[in-house]
Amino acid sequence: AELGKGSFKYAWVLDKLKAERERGITIDIALWKFETPKYYVTVIDAPGHRDFIKNMIM
Secondary structure, eight states, X not given: OOTTXXXXXXXXXXXXXXXXXXXXXXXXOEEEEEEOSSOEEEXXXXXXXXXXXXXXXX
């Protein structure tokens, strides 16, 4: 992973846009839901860059 991009290896799983994968940033919010025998889990990948904060506000 690039310097400062260590956590991107996990965010990449939810990044669907080509630009997100190429740039290594989240542009649009993504949700992934799954269940275990004991829990309901929702993983949320939200933009952190100030230019894309508007994409998570509805």
